[in-house]
Amino acid sequence: MAVGPDLRIQSWLMEAGKGMSVTAQRKDSRGVYYVRTLGCQMNEHDSERIAGVLRAQGYQQATPEQVRAREVDVMVLNTCAVRDNATQRMYGTIGRWHRFKQHKPDTRIAVGGCMAQKDRERIVKAAPWVDAVFGTRDIGSLPGLLDKARKDGRPQVGVSQELRDLPGRLPAVRASRSQAWVSISVGCNNTCTFCIVPSVRGRERDRSMDDILQEVEDCVRSGARQVTLLGQNVNSYGWSTGDRYAFARLLRACGRVPGLERIRFTSPHPAAFTDDVIAAMAETPTVMHQLHMPLQSGSDRILRAMRRSYRSQRFLQILDKVRAAMPDALITTDIIVGFPGETEEDFQATMDVVRRARFSSAFIFEYSPRPGTPAARMPQLPKAVVQDRFERLQALQESITLEHMQAFLGKEVEVLIGDGHGRHDGSTHRVTGHERTGVLVHVGVPQGMPAPKPGDLVTCTVTQAGPHYLIADPDPRAGQVYGIR
Numbered sequence: 342m343a344v345g346p347d348l349r350i351q352s353w354l355m356e357a358g359k360g361m362s363v364t365a366q367r368k369d370s371r372g373v374y375y376v377r378t379l380g381c382q383m384n385e386h387d388s389e390r391i392a393g394v395l396r397a398q399g400y401q402q403a404t405p406e407q408v409r410a411r412e413v414d415v416m417v418l419n420t421c422a423v424r425d426n427a428t429q430r431m432y433g434t435i436g437r438w439h440r441f442k443q444h445k446p447d448t449r450i451a452v453g454g455c456m457a458q459k460d461r462e463r464i465v466k467a468a469p470w471v472d473a474v475f476g477t478r479d480i481g482s483l484p485g486l487l488d489k490a491r492k493d494g495r496p497q498v499g500v501s502q503e504l505r506d507l508p509g510r511l512p513a514v515r516a517s518r519s520q521a522w523v524s525i526s527v528g529c530n531n532t533c534t535f536c537i538v539p540s541v542r543g544r545e546r547d548r549s550m551d552d553i554l555q556e557v558e559d560c561v562r563s564g565a566r567q568v569t570l571l572g573q574n575v576n577s578y579g580w581s582t583g584d585r586y587a588f589a590r591l592l593r594a595c596g597r598v599p600g601l602e603r604i605r606f607t608s609p610h611p612a613a614f615t616d617d618v619i620a621a622m623a624e625t626p627t628v629m630h631q632l633h634m635p636l637q638s639g640s641d642r643i644l645r646a647m648r649r650s651y652r653s654q655r656f657l658q659i660l661d662k663v664r665a666a667m668p669d670a671l672i673t674t675d676i677i678v679g680f681p682g683e684t685e686e687d688f689q690a691t692m693d694v695v696r697r698a699r700f701s702s703a704f705i706f707e708y709s710p711r712p713g714t715p716a717a718r719m720p721q722l723p724k725a726v727v728q729d730r731f732e733r734l735q736a737l738q739e740s741i742t743l744e745h746m747q748a749f750l751g752k753e754v755e756v757l758i759g760d761g762h763g764r765h766d767g768s769t770h771r772v773t774g775h776e777r778t779g780v781l782v783h784v785g786v787p788q789g790m791p792a793p794k795p796g797d798l799v800t801c802t803v804t805q806a807g808p809h810y811l812i813a814d815p816d817p818r819a820g821q822v823y824g825i826r
């Protein structure tokens with residue numbers, strides 16, 4: 342089924358029916374759906390598209406009560422092949438979902454995403470109660486596969502090698518009104534030896550700038566105040582057509598969209614990081630001073646074995662330039678420890694880069710082989726060695742992170758209030774959001790002052806710093822700040 346722009350649905354339709362009870366469903370509803378996402382922000386956003394195509398075909402989002410009562414018509418698992426234990430997590434979830442079918446035999450179960458792209462036939466064999474398997478490039482085909490499975494009474498597999506619909510051509514049901522994800526490209530042209538992404542998502546395909554800007558404007562019209570531009574390598578946007586400055590231009594163009602308060606992006610690749618992007622970040626007031634740039638290793642020998650084409654010196658030079666242009670920049674990273682062949686000397690090189698880079702925080706991963714990748718065939722390090730290095734690096738990073746967080750104490754920050762709630766918001770009477778460089782802040786509303794709504798911007802004084810969050814309990818009588826706009 343070709344899904345064109347005619348299926349682009351407007352915000353009122355995107356939100357209509359969210360949280361409806363069974364009795365309140367629209368009369369023409371084809372049933373209710375539930376989508377579960379494993380993996381990264383890319384997958385989270387794909388799930389918004391999955392929900393969008395189902396909604397456009399007349400399905401409604403299931404309420405939590407319907408899910409708990411197993412009264413769901415379509416269950417979709419959007420899988421990830423990048424994270425550890427991807428296979429076990431996928432089969433574990435599908436196994437539990439079998440009970441939905443036992444309770445309600447006409448429930449349809451679909452599996453999509455990276456694991457579906459990779460393991461399509463195996464999924465149908467191992468879990469014959471699955472009705473549809475669809476690949477990363479086949480989101481638009483899902484309703485057709487479900488219909489065919491229902492009609493033919495047997496599982497349907499739709500996994501294409503070629504991408505038909507760039508993400509903007511599919512409708513979306515967005516999880517948040519105030520913050521939206523916008524894909525600028527899909528796929529990746531690199532060949533990092535530990536990574537499965539290129540084989541499941543294919544080569545990079547970029548959307549046109551007009552198309553992206555149109556979607557950004559649509560999101561703002563629907564209430565978004567922050568947009569995150571998504572891509573495996575956002576800053577190689579345009580490179581396939583020889584336009585090395587396209588990403589910086591895109592940032593500046595997003596900066597001209599009226600009503601958009603914050604623009605962030607994830608993730609840039611160090612090898613493609615050019616000075617014009619730093620200038621665009623520094624000179625566009627709405628681009629957040631936040632940079633998540635994967636280091637992966639501080640050892641040049643390991644970077645070579647990983648087939649990452651930058652070296653540690655170049656990485657550090659980029660950070661120097663970013664901080665020179667934006668002294669308040671919050672820089673975070675991803676690091677893999679225990680890559681095959683990593684010696685203690687290589688590991689010390691990573692520790693050294695982390696000390697010099699002073700990341701605000703880092704996602705540190707113990708290397709674990711992904712079947713089908715070149716690194717999985719290399720001799721592996723003993724688990725105990727990998728774990729020991731992980732703990733040492735984690736301890737170093739945590740001490741640096743704490744210093745960063747404490748530097749916020751007493752400062753005024755501007756917090757964009759999110760749609761969700763912090764874990765303790767109910768008991769502490771706080772609201773939760775992120776400040777301008779992306780740090781999580783729990784804000785206490787001073788007595789007698791109005792409480793902010795999702796999407797509001799609150800200026801407040803930070804009063805406590807935790808390991809991964811800030812608390813602002815401002816006392817205006819003591820000169821501390823609290824204001825909403």
Ligand code: SF4
Pocket residue numbers: 529530531532533536537538539573574610
């Ligand atoms: S740049 Fe490397 S790690 Fe990132 S998606 Fe591409 S192959 Fe994977």
